[in-house]
Amino acid sequence: MPQKVYDASSISVLEGLEAVRVRPGMYIGGTGRKGLNHLIYEILDNSVDEHLAGFCTLIKVTLEADGSCTVSDNGRGIPVDMHEKGVPAERLVFTTLHSGAKFDNDSYKTSGGLHGVGSSVVNALSTYLDVQIKTGGSIYHDRYERGKPVIELENGLVPVIGRTRETGTTVNFLPDPEIFEKTRFSENEIKSRLHETAYLNPELTIEYTDLRGAEPESIVYSEPEGITGFVKELNANKECINDPVYVSGTSEGISVEIAMQYTNDFQETILGFCNCIYNAEGGTHLTGFKTQYTQIMNTYARELGILKDKDENFTGVDIRNGLTAVISIKHPDPRFEGQTKTKLDNPDAAKATGKVVADEVVRYFDRNLETLKNVLSCAERSAKIRKAEQKARTNMISKPKYSFDSNGKLANCESRDPSKCEIFIVEGDSAGGSAKTARDRNFQAILPIRGKILNVEKASMDKVLANAEIKSMINAFGCGFSEGYGDDFDISKLRYDKIIIMADADVDGAHISTLLLTLFYRFMPELIYEGHVYVAMPPLYKAIPKSGEEEYLYDDAALNDYRKKHPEGKFTLQRYKGLGEMDAEQLWETTLDPKSRMLKRIEIEDGKLASQVTEVLMGTLVPPRKDFIYQHAKDAELDL
Secondary structure, eight states: OOOOOOSGGGOOOOOTTHHHHHOTHHHHSOSSHHHHHHHHHHHHHHHHHHHHTTOOOEEEEEEOTTSOEEEEEOSSOOOOSBOTTSSBHHHHHHHSTTOSGGGOTTTOSSOSOTTSOHHHHHHHTEEEEEEEEEETTEEEEEEEETTEEOSOOBTTBOOEEEEOSOOEEEEEEEEOTTTOSOOSOOHHHHHHHHHHHHHHOTTOEEEEEEOSSSSOEEEEEOOTTTHHHHHHHHTTTSOBSSOOEEEEEEETTEEEEEEEEEBTTOOOEEEEEETTEEOTTOBHHHHHHHHHHHHHHHHHHHHTTSSOTTSOOOOHHHHHTTEEEEEEEEOSSOOBSTTTTOSBOOHHHHHHHHHHIIIIIHHHHHHOHHHHHHHHHHHHHHHHHHHHHHHHHHHHHHSOOOOSSOBTTBBOOSOOOGGGOEEEEEESHHHHHHHHHHSOTTTEEEEEEOSOOOOTTSSOHHHHHHOHHHHHHHHHHOSBOOSSTTSSBOGGGOSOSEEEEEOOSSHHHHHHHHHHHHHHHHHOHHHHHTTOEEEEOOOSEEEEESSSOOEEEOSHHHHHHHHHHSOTTSEEEEEOOOGGGSOHHHHIIIIIOTTTOOEEEOOOSOHHHHHHHHHHHHSSOHHHHHHHHHHTGGGOOOOO
16 A cells, blocks of 8 residues: 655644643643643642732632632732733733743742643633633633633723722633543542642632532631641651751752651651642752751761761661651742653752751751750661661572563563563462463563562561562562662663553452552652553453343443443343453453553652551551541442
């Protein structure tokens, strides 16, 4: 067959906001719940920028009964006068990528929404967007549908609908179901983000209202203690060994705030923010903090005689074990990796953070010797535990690793290209045997595990490394593991693009999945942040009609839809309680075949919330877990 002509007519040009609708993931990270909530955050960040500029003290976020969201503030109001481009400035903001005042250092000294795409992207991905602006004594109104204005300008300007002495901007938008998989906002993540924003801005009040339920929910977030209160909240269910330490300073135009506290749980939790944006993957500000803090604490340890001349220095992990810290910087020109701002990339942020740590943390500990000794005792104890654990680590590493050939439990795939390979973690020999028979051995590997793995949230490192099932996974993946984000982990060595948890669709299967996710989150978090971890979605039912084709049903909603179309008695229903009940052909057809299977990709939208929930549900303290279960009982999906 002759090839299609490739000439100038083959080149497509996407005008205006068309590119956003065609490739939404480039701008908001995806079209799932994470991307959906991100729409709110883009508008929220613009209001927060007004606060950072000194013009906004109140932000209201309302989840409306019709599924839309309204964000309003009492800032200056988006400019409505004529721009040099020949259109009102407000229209430019909502219809043109990379437009806005964030490029003008005189308008915003620091900004989270620095790319100038937030408002226009939200507009492009919404069924409608309605905006009211209070400025100059008037109320201006504009409206868009799927990114295009639908209100006629008056004398070239946005029409005035009223008079007011107030100032501010109100944006109401409805996510477009043509773009998003689901259009219901996730309230827990949004509330966590709003509370987080209030901690980072102690002079800002945020009012949250949810009108979607039978009873409206209203919460006011105001945190005058700032990030010190944030650290207290993070450690609310932990045994703390010192009061929170707060230091701040400015270096080369970059302001730095640090709050930190030690606990007895020997777990490191460090959250980094730049211009009030959470940086899930950290960045240079966290690197600067860790490097300088490690040097300072080792210097103190030698001055106090805790470390002798012959002793090696404490490692960074030793010093940070038990540390909970929030690091918030304000940078006039931040650079992030990606539009969703997950990692800060400015070298000067590391230098500025390190300078503030060197000056202010030293000043604090010089004046608080007992606190310093308590912190160093934690590092000393951690180092002793580390040395004991090194034996377990050495024993594991000294054993031969899995090669790309099948070895032990692992039935590996034939392909040597990690980008094409996937590995299924399967519980039980029965399901593992079926999966090995059903798979496409060219690119699919199967690793059976026996029963429920160790709960790493409650276990010490030596027990984690001694667990046979965990060792099998670490060796199979090939990229190591870490005791803190990125410490001993090399994502470039990962042997499989997809790591797929395949467990039974029952309570035990859900528990196994939860234990595996806890392992990945605590010791291999980059697997999740880089989008490599999935959960297989085997069908719950097989409907067998008296006439017609059989159909697999993946959840109860699908079953209800099927029953509406097929009267009772006209079909029989088979319920799959375990993967072992399927033969190889059924398992391939429903769970392994990339053309027909359903997978859930695991994502982390809110690092603070994810860490807290993991700690509550998988940790040692029973009362917080009991409270959480009672509070969220209505959200549970029961398998009856």
